[in-house]
Structures are given as structure tokens and as C-alpha cells.
Amino acid sequence: MVRHDYIGSIGTAVSPAGGSNGMGRTATHEVGHWLGLRHIWGDQTCGSDGVSDTPVHQAANAGCPSFPKNNTCSNPGANGEMYTNYMDYTNGGCQNIFTLGQKAIFDATLTSITVRKNLIQTANLTATGVNNNPPNVCSPIADFAANEYMICAGTPVVFTDGSWNGTPTQWDWTFAGGSPAQSGAQNPTVTYSAPGVYDVTLTVTNSQGNSSTTKQGIVRVSSTTAEDINWIFVDGFEQENEPFANRWIIVNSSGNNYKWDRFTGSGFNSWYSAKMTNYGNATGDLDELISPSFKLNNIPSPTLKFKVAYAQTSTSSTDMLKVFLSSDCGKTWTVRYSKSGAALSTTSISGNPFTPSNNGQWREESVSIPSSIANKPNVRIKFALTSGGGNNLYIDDINISSPTGINDQAIADNLGLNIFPNPSAGDVTVYFNLLNKARTDIRLYDIVGKEITPVYTGNLQGGYNQFTISRAQVPASGVYLLQVMVDGNRFTKRIIFTE
Ligand SMILES: [Zn+2]
Known part of the structure; x- marks a missing residue:
């Protein structure tokens, strides 16, 4: 035995x-x-x-x-x-x-x-079945891996057959968005020219049968220029329209229920944050949250700041948060921050699932950005938590800015948010100026914060933009609040609708 x-x-x-x-x-x-x-x-x-x-x-x-x-x-x-x-x-x-x-x-x-x-x-x-003559041939079961999973457009990816159970005699690959789009090689090399998230399918065959497997979204190809973000990057997770998982990349390789998501229960000075549900997670489980790509090369001496909230479940909790930066579409990452256990915690030990209940349970962290990344037009941030028996972790107010120049005030000064006519008995027009292409979300609220109507959500080009709000969408005369979010920065202005 x-x-x-x-x-x-x-x-x-x-x-x-x-x-x-x-x-x-x-x-x-x-x-x-x-x-x-x-x-x-x-x-x-x-x-x-x-x-x-x-x-x-x-x-x-x-x-x-x-x-x-x-x-x-x-x-x-x-x-x-x-x-x-x-x-x-x-x-x-x-x-x-x-x-x-x-x-x-x-x-x-x-x-x-x-x-x-x-x-x-x-x-x-x-x-005992060991006398394998003639050989017993088993049907193969398809599996494979790639040498890269996040790349810039134009970078070749090598796929390696990992099929098992039986030895294949034929390989049929399908690469959505790739060139070649199909291959019969065992270990093909594929190039992706357009940004996107792509599936790969492998079918393997031998004399006893075949098997097929599709790995959805296995390859993420990014543009070499920033996706949609202005030269300043801010995320307080306040955007409500676009699904969190469209804007952020959630990597939950274990496939379990413990993963990053947008949290609508609390944030720093807000109701929203990013949450890693870690209470009860298995020790060693790794979960990653990857930002959209943004431009750094126009920001003088950029620094990365974020708020974190985390509790240990006991003094032996060893959960580790690391922050990485990538300037090559996620192919390689540079670690810039690492804290674990008591050094990571921002509040007292809690044996129950942790949710921050006040601003005092959050801490601001600064991450220096090396010059090799600071001058790149396409940078991503990755927050990676390796579970160590502890509690939930929250991130909020991710902010890349410059101590010497561009800041939130620069956007406000340049936005020139204007509403005309105001007061108004009829339609009103909203005008503003964007320094650069930016994510923009415009909504009308009543005075107690109830949403009356969405006006626009999406990416806007730099320059002057205008939108009309129809009087017919406003239920009654009174004071309303127009909110314009630009890359996570909130600007509000009153509108008075009269009879
Ligand atoms: Zn012995």
C-alpha cells in the first residue's frame, strides 16, 4: 500500500x-x-x-x-x-x-x-491490460493553452495543444478575429490585428473519436493607444449605466464565487466602490481587477492614488493586495505596491463579513509610477488579491493625477458647463467643453435626488458638446439638478423649470 x-x-x-x-x-x-x-x-x-x-x-x-x-x-x-x-x-x-x-x-x-x-x-x-499489443487507442479530449492571454494588436500568440486521454491525429482550430482564422497545425501561431475579446475552439480527432472545446474570451487584444480614457484617470465606481464588467476586466481564474465586482452598498464618501468578496475564500485563491487603458504620457510626474478598506478576520489573516502597472496591453506587469495582513488592514479585526461603515475605515494609498511607464500612451492598472483567510476588501477613488499640473480643477475650469435658457418654461440646452475625448454621463435629477431622465451616456469627442432636454420629460415646474460626470468627476448645476 x-x-x-x-x-x-x-x-x-x-x-x-x-x-x-x-x-x-x-x-x-x-x-x-x-x-x-x-x-x-x-x-x-x-x-x-x-x-x-x-x-x-x-x-x-x-x-x-x-x-x-x-x-x-x-x-x-x-x-x-x-x-x-x-x-x-x-x-x-x-x-x-x-x-x-x-x-x-x-x-x-x-x-x-x-x-x-x-x-x-x-x-x-x-x-491486467498492460499488454498493449495491438495498442489500445482512446478517444482524445481537447484542451489547450496560449503563451499570452492579453496582448497589443499585432502581437503573435502561440497556442499549444494540451489534449489528453488519447493521442490526436488531427487538430482543427478556429480563431475568431485571428489570422489565420483556422489551422490544422498542432501548435499554431496566430496574429490578432483588431482590438477585441476572442474565443478559440479546438477540435481533436483520432480513430476512436473526437472532442471539441471552446475557451470563451481567452484572448484579449488591446489597441496600442488608450481605449477611452482622458489624460486623467479617475474611477469612483459611480457610473451606473455601463456594466462594471464592461469597463473593468475581472479575472476569476478559479471560477468560484469569490471575485471582484462593483459594490452598491458603500464607498468612500459615496455609495459605490469595487469589492473583492473574500470572506470565506480559499487561501491562495487569486483574483484580479484590471482597469481600462488610459494615457499617461501627457501627465507631468503622474501618481496613482486609491482608497482601500480591509479587515482581518484574525491576526493570522494573510490576504495580500498587490497593484501592478502594464504598458504593453497586459502582456507584462510591474508590481508597484504590496501589502498583506495587518499592514493591509484599515480597521479592527472582524469575525463577520466586513463592509466599511464610515470614512475612517478607509485609507488612501499612493503608488509611484516609474518613468518607463509614465511616458506611455496605453497603461492599465491591476489590483490583485491573494486570499489568506481574511475578510472582504474594497477599493475606491482610483485617481491618477499630477502634483504639478493637471488635476480635477483643470477639467472643471475647462468644462464651462452652461444651461440656456435657465430658468426656462420650455426646452433647455446643455453646453460644455471637453479637453479630450472622455467618458461622459449626463442625467437630470429632482431636488431630492430621484432620477428624472438620462440625457447621455458614452464617449464624447473633445471640444464643444451640446444636448437638449425636452420640457416634456420634466413632470412639474420646480428646481432640478443636472449632473454631468466626466471620467468619474461629478459636476452639477441647477435648472429651474417654470410653468
Ligand atoms: Zn527504506
């Missing part, structure tokens, strides 16, 4: 090289005994294992000695003890050899020892 965590190197058997069951090598050692070998030190001081080409050992070794491991036996080997032999007691990361002399004992055991030689008799091989 072999216990499941002492054999192989996958599943429960994954163990460190120096661990007690070291990488499944315990099983290798025991099979060595089963096929006729003794311990390499012969189970006595400077003893013999009866093998001609193993050196004399003084005693069992543990851990992994450094070379050469000499001894004081009367006939030591020229190179010291062979502590890498499977029949020593060294750890799994150290062991890597049976000698030819040991192999000869295996052969002799299998051909001459009655209880062992039955193992390789034809009748036994046939009865």
Missing part, C-alpha cells in the same frame, strides 16, 4: 522538495526495496548494500548534503557518498538516481524471484 500523498507529484502529493514525503520519492524508495534493493548504507555503519557500483556510506543521510559528502569508512568512494540515490534517506528534491548495478538487481528480481517474475508474464500483462 502507498498513501496517496506519498506518490506522484500532482494533487495531494504536491509537497516541497524538502518535505517529509518529498515529491513522491518515498514511493520510489519503497519500490526499490520491493524490487530487491537494500538501503545504500547497508543498514549498518559503513555497511554494504551488495551493489557493485554504489559507494560505501557511513550511515543514512538526511536533508540534502553538499558535495562532496566524505566519510571515514575504510574504503570510501572517490567522490564521497551518493546521497542523491533513491535508497538513501535524503529528501525528494535531492534524490535523482538508481545506478546500473541497482537496475541489474531489478532485472534479476523480475526474472528469477518467483513472486515477482509473475508480474511480467504475458498472461499477467494481458489479464
Whole structure:
């Protein structure tokens, strides 16, 4: 019998090289005994294992000695003890050899020892299904991987067949948006010229059947210029119209229920934030939240700031938040911030699911941006939480700005929000100026904050923009509030509708 965590190197058997069951090598050692070998030190001081080409050992070794491991036996080997032999007691990361002399004992055991030689008799091989002649062919099960999952347009991606169960004789790939769009190669290279999120399908076939798998949205191709964001990047998660998952990329590779999402319960000075539901999550689970791409190269000395709220569930919570930046469409990331456990926490320990209840439970963090990224026109931010038995984590008010120049006031000064006529008995026209292309959301609210009508949501070009609000959409005369959100910055102005 072999216990499941002492054999192989996958599943429960994954163990460190120096661990007690070291990488499944315990099983290798025991099979060595089963096929006729003794311990390499012969189970006595400077003893013999009866093998001609193993050196004399003084005693069992543990851990992994450094070379050469000499001894004081009367006939030591020229190179010291062979502590890498499977029949020593060294750890799994150290062991890597049976000698030819040991192999000869295996052969002799299998051909001459009655209880062992039955193992390789034809009748036994046939009865146990090992006699694979003619070979048993199984139908393949399709699987594959890519060398890149986030790239800039024009970057080639190499797909590698990982099909299993049976060996395919035919591969049929389909690459939506890729060139080539189809391939019969086992490991094709594909180029994507247009930004988008693309599916890949692989069908594999052999004489016993076929199998097909589609990985949806496996390749995300970005433009080399910023997607939709002004030279200033702000996100307080206040936008309500566009689904959070359209604007932000949520990576939940484990597919479990613990992931990033927009939270409509609370934020810093607001009702909205981004939440990583982490209470109850499995230790080691990694979840990522990736921003849209934005321009940094027009911002002098840009800095990244954000608000974070997080509680430990106990002093042993080790949840780790890292913040990365990428200037190559997400292909490579540079870590710029890392905090975990007590250093990450912003409030007292809580054994219940954490939701921030006041601004004092938030902390502002600053992240420096290296010059190699600060001059790029296409930058993304990634927030990555590795769970460590703790509690929920919230992010809000993500803000890239410059200490020396452009700031929120610059947008306000340049916006020139104007409403005419005001007061008005009929339709009104809203005018404003955008410095650059920007995400814009315009809505009309009544004086108690109830939404009356949306006016516009989407990307607007830089320059003057105007929209008309029809009097027919306003239920009664009175004071109303027009809200214009530009890249997450909120501007409001009163409108008075008269009879
Ligand atoms: Zn042993």
C-alpha cells in the first residue's frame, strides 16, 4: 500500500522538495526495496548494500548534503557518498538516481524471484491490460493553452495543444478575429490585428473519436493607444449605466464565487466602490481587477492614488493586495505596491463579513509610477488579491493625477458647463467643453435626488458638446439638478423649470 500523498507529484502529493514525503520519492524508495534493493548504507555503519557500483556510506543521510559528502569508512568512494540515490534517506528534491548495478538487481528480481517474475508474464500483462499489443487507442479530449492571454494588436500568440486521454491525429482550430482564422497545425501561431475579446475552439480527432472545446474570451487584444480614457484617470465606481464588467476586466481564474465586482452598498464618501468578496475564500485563491487603458504620457510626474478598506478576520489573516502597472496591453506587469495582513488592514479585526461603515475605515494609498511607464500612451492598472483567510476588501477613488499640473480643477475650469435658457418654461440646452475625448454621463435629477431622465451616456469627442432636454420629460415646474460626470468627476448645476 502507498498513501496517496506519498506518490506522484500532482494533487495531494504536491509537497516541497524538502518535505517529509518529498515529491513522491518515498514511493520510489519503497519500490526499490520491493524490487530487491537494500538501503545504500547497508543498514549498518559503513555497511554494504551488495551493489557493485554504489559507494560505501557511513550511515543514512538526511536533508540534502553538499558535495562532496566524505566519510571515514575504510574504503570510501572517490567522490564521497551518493546521497542523491533513491535508497538513501535524503529528501525528494535531492534524490535523482538508481545506478546500473541497482537496475541489474531489478532485472534479476523480475526474472528469477518467483513472486515477482509473475508480474511480467504475458498472461499477467494481458489479464491486467498492460499488454498493449495491438495498442489500445482512446478517444482524445481537447484542451489547450496560449503563451499570452492579453496582448497589443499585432502581437503573435502561440497556442499549444494540451489534449489528453488519447493521442490526436488531427487538430482543427478556429480563431475568431485571428489570422489565420483556422489551422490544422498542432501548435499554431496566430496574429490578432483588431482590438477585441476572442474565443478559440479546438477540435481533436483520432480513430476512436473526437472532442471539441471552446475557451470563451481567452484572448484579449488591446489597441496600442488608450481605449477611452482622458489624460486623467479617475474611477469612483459611480457610473451606473455601463456594466462594471464592461469597463473593468475581472479575472476569476478559479471560477468560484469569490471575485471582484462593483459594490452598491458603500464607498468612500459615496455609495459605490469595487469589492473583492473574500470572506470565506480559499487561501491562495487569486483574483484580479484590471482597469481600462488610459494615457499617461501627457501627465507631468503622474501618481496613482486609491482608497482601500480591509479587515482581518484574525491576526493570522494573510490576504495580500498587490497593484501592478502594464504598458504593453497586459502582456507584462510591474508590481508597484504590496501589502498583506495587518499592514493591509484599515480597521479592527472582524469575525463577520466586513463592509466599511464610515470614512475612517478607509485609507488612501499612493503608488509611484516609474518613468518607463509614465511616458506611455496605453497603461492599465491591476489590483490583485491573494486570499489568506481574511475578510472582504474594497477599493475606491482610483485617481491618477499630477502634483504639478493637471488635476480635477483643470477639467472643471475647462468644462464651462452652461444651461440656456435657465430658468426656462420650455426646452433647455446643455453646453460644455471637453479637453479630450472622455467618458461622459449626463442625467437630470429632482431636488431630492430621484432620477428624472438620462440625457447621455458614452464617449464624447473633445471640444464643444451640446444636448437638449425636452420640457416634456420634466413632470412639474420646480428646481432640478443636472449632473454631468466626466471620467468619474461629478459636476452639477441647477435648472429651474417654470410653468
Ligand atoms: Zn527504506
